[in-house]
Amino acid sequence: MELNTIQQQLLLSAYQKSAILYALIDFLALSVLASLLLRMRTGLESHSVRKSFSLLTNSVCVMILLDLVCALLSKSSLRLMVPLPVHSLLKSCFFIAAAFTGYSTFLAMEILLKTWLSKERRLRIFSFSVCAIHILLNATNIFHGLFFRYNEDEYYVYGPLYIMEFTIPFFYILVSSIRAYFASLEDENYADLELYRLLTTVPILPVIFSIAQFLFDIPVLGIGLSLTILNLYLGVVQNSITSDPLTGLSNRRYLIQTIQKMMNSHDHEKTLFVMMMDLNYFKQINDLYGHTAGDQALIRFANILRNAVADLKKTTIARYGGDEFIICGELNTCEDVAMLRYTIEKLIEQDNAASSFPLSVSIGWENYNSAIHNVKQFIDLADQQLYFQKEKAHKEPSPYK
Secondary structure, eight states: OHHHHHHHHHHHHHHHHHHHHHHHHHHHHHHHHHHHHHHHHHHOOOHHHHHHHHHHHHHHHHHHHHHHHHHHHHSSGGGGTSOHHHHHHHHHHHHHHHHHHHHHHHHHHHHHHTOHHHHOHHHHHHHHHHHHHHHHHHHTHHHHOSSEEEOTTOOEEEOTTTTHHHHHHHHHHHHHHHHHHHHHTSGGGGGGHHHHHHHHTTTHHHHHHHHHHHHHOOSOHHHHHHHHHHHHHHHHHHHHOOBOTTTOSBOHHHHHHHHHHHHHTOOTTSEEEEEEEEETTHHHHHHHHOHHHHHHHHHHHHHHHHHHTTTOSSEEEEEEETTEEEEEEEESSHHHHHHHHHHHHHHHHHHHHTSSSOOOEEEEEEEOOTTOOSHHHHHHHHHHHHHHHHHHHHTSOOTTO
């Protein structure tokens, strides 16, 4: 008798430790989500994106709380005090929250993908129908036990449709993930390429962590979901930034969007151009004068470009990446584009006369025509022209030797 008592106490102690660990991990996930909810009020510009992220985050919070309550009931002395119908009802509520989380993730991804479903209320209602049926079946599971039930010994037993508790939420997420993958392959989505690639990876963490929780009974699903939402939120915020922090010029994403708009509204009586520039021997500047001097060189050149287009309308300057810069805009004639190049070169000469080390730049550009079908092609053609100029520049002796 005494041995049985000791075994029961040890078992109870193990259950209590497991319950405490469960609670600590879930509270960590909830704190991350609560912090995100506060940041979402100002961190997301689009009302529809902000609303969908708020819905998703709240549904995950409810799901984690229900998971925690179910775990505490099953891992503590409360298990015997709470009637089985209450256990069953709470478990059903958890799976209802999981299904709704899958749908809300799907809806948030569709809004970010800018699909018709995100714009048409009728399509959203139709897409929710599968989730609604699943929720209804879960709400009545206590009567039919298709998903799960508790046997006479109060043990949890899987029903014939138990697998649907996982496949329905992940089905929604997987659909949008596949759509994001194919969208990332289309040239017209070049501006949002990084975001679409991020959306493609959304199912990875929830799948891994849910399998781990199911197989090893460790409370990591909440952490997996909170990390997924955090990563997605940071990706959306990053995607909304339009300026380069070092030079203050527009960044690559804003540039691509601007070129797309200019191509769509192009006045064919004017010359739409993309001019691409690259600082020659930039690595040698970093090696000889240090990376601070390299940053100063980029800032100097950015200011030169600002001065070059100061009197020009409908032009955008952007740092494309590294030491590459792009000016896009509309001018009256092709000769005006050539004159802009000449102006940049003269301003560089004036700047070099007052600076401790010289700058040298290669410039190539392409004018828009009917053979150009998308932004990527337009930039690639300008890049080819830049490459030819870069080859000529490197045949000349370096000013830094």
